[in-house]
C-alpha cells in the first residue's frame with residue numbers, strides 16, 4: 020500500500036501540513052487493515068502550473084503499474100489527481116491491475132468500480148475548472164501544437180535522428196524485430212539483454228531495462244500517433260492525431276503488441292511460484308481441484324515434476340503430481356502432430372466488433388463534449404457515460420484477448436516440427452499456447468506407477 024501526500028501553497032495556510040496528511044492517511048490504511056509499504060510525498064508550491072512536475076506521483080503510478088504497491092491512500096482526490104489526465108492515467112492502471120484498492124481521507128471513492136470512477140471524474144473536472152483559467156492559455160497552445168502533430172519532446176526518440184523526424188534505420192529495424200519477437204512469444208528481458216550485448220543504448224545513453232523497453236513498445240508513438248499528456252492526442256472531433264514523421268510500426272502490429280504486453284496473464288505466466296519456468300508452467304491444471312500446478316525439481320535426478328500444491332492463497336488439493344519430462348514430451352508430440360496438418364496462417368483476420376467499439380467510444384466523447392460545452396448536465400451525462408464505458412471496457416477486453424490469440428497464430432513458425440529443437444523456451448511455449456488453453460492431469464491410479472498418458476486431457480483452443 021502506498022500513501023500519497025502533497026503540499027500546495029493554497030492549503031498550507033489551513034495548517035494542513037504533510038505531517039498531518041500522513042498521519043490521517045495512515046489511520047485510514049490502518050482502519051482498513053492495509054500495510055503501508057511506502058510514502059510518496061510531493062512538494063508542490065505552484066498549484067496553478069499545469070506543467071509542474073510531480074516526481075513522487077509518477078513514481079507512485081509506476082509502482083502501482085509494476086506491482087510494488089497494491090493500492091493508494093491519498094488525503095483527498097484533488098491532491099492525488101489535480102488534472103483529469105492524471106486521473107485517467109490512474110484509472111487505466113486500475114483497469115489493467117484488477118484488485119488494486121483506493122481510498123482517501125476525505126471521500127469514500129472506489130476507483131475499481133465504474134460508479135466510483137464517474138464520481139471521481141466529476142469531482143476532478145469541477146476542481147480543475149477553478150484553477151484552469153490562468154493555465155488555459157498555455158494548455159491551449161500545447162493542445163494546438165499537439166493537434167498539428169508538431170513533435171515537442173526535447174530528446175530524440177529511439178529510432179529517429181536528432182531532427183526527431185528522420186528514421187535511423189538500424190534502430191528502427193531493432194524495434195521492428197523486437198515487435199516480431201514479442202509477438203512470437205519472446206520475453207522482454209531476453210530482448211533487452213540482447214540489445215545491451217550489442218551495445219545499443221537509449222537516447223539518454225543508458226542500457227536498456229525491461230521496463231523501459233516495454234514502455235517504449237506500448238507507446239502510441241510507435242504507430243505514429245502524436246502524444247499529448249501521455250495519451251494519444253485527439254483533434255476537436257476526437258480523432259487521433261498522427262505525428263509528422265514516419266512510424267516505426269504499423270497500427271495493427273502495434274495494437275497486437277499492446278495486447279500481448281498489457282495482458283495481465285502475461286505477468287503470471289512469466290513469474291512462477293515453484294521454481295524455474297518450464298514448458299508447461301501455468302498451463303497444467305490439477306484434474307481434481309482445477310488449480311494450476313506448480314513445478315518442483317527433484318535434485319537427485321535433476322528432473323522436474325508438476326505438482327498440485329496446497330496453498331492458502333490459491334487453494335489446491337495437494338494430491339496430484341506428474342512427471343515433468345513425460346508431460347512435456349507428450350504435449351509437444353500432440354501439439355506438433357496437431358499442427359502438422361494445419362495450414363500456416365500469415366494474415367490476422369479483422370476483429371468482428373471493431374465498428375461497435377468505435378461507435379461506443381464516439382458516443383462517449385460526444386457526451387463529454389456536450390457536458391464540457393454546457394449543453395448537457397452532469398446528471399444526464401455521467402450515468403450514460405458510465406454505462407457506455409462498461410460496454411467499451413468489455414469490448415476492449417474481448418479485442419485484446421482476440422489480438423493476443425491472433426498474434427500467437429500468425430507468428431507461429433512454418434514447419435514447426437523441424438525447427439522445434441532450435442526454438443527457445445518462450446517461443447515453444449507460445450506455439451503451445453496458440454493451440455492449447457490448458458492441460459488437465461487426473462490423479463494416478465496408484466502411486467509410483469508408470470506414466471499413464473490416459474491421465475492427461477488436452478483442452479484445445
Ligand SMILES: [Zn+2]
Nearest residue numbers: 305308327336
Ligand atoms: Zn489439486
